[in-house]
Amino acid sequence: MALHFYLLVETYRSGPLPGHRGEVRVRAVDGQRVDSSLFVRAQRSMRNDYPVGSRFLIRAQLSTREGGGEYVNTSNWDPICLVTENEAQEFLRTGRLPAQG
Secondary structure, eight states: OOOOEEEEEEEEEOOOTOOOSEEEEEEESSSSSSOSOOOOEEOOOHHSSTTTTEEEEEEEEEOTTTSSSSEEETTTTSSEEEEEEHHHHHHHHHHHHHOOO
16 A cells, blocks of 8 residues: 655646646645656646645655556545645745644
């Protein structure tokens, strides 16, 4: 069973890709254990309901497609955790979000 970990991701606009709807994608933010070029399978609402450039903290796992090729997988059942720029920088620096309250 693959281990889950927290990953900071962001939405961005790309050109059309074969087999994918829309032009807004999700990628890992640079500076983490996951390369930002890996495909991230994330909830559609992250791409459709928030402005391009929004950042989220997701519970992720690395998965492998049949025939090879890694990608980042998330659960559709996990809550969406939108983060501010300050929270994103804190997570990149420490691996944790700032204390609440």
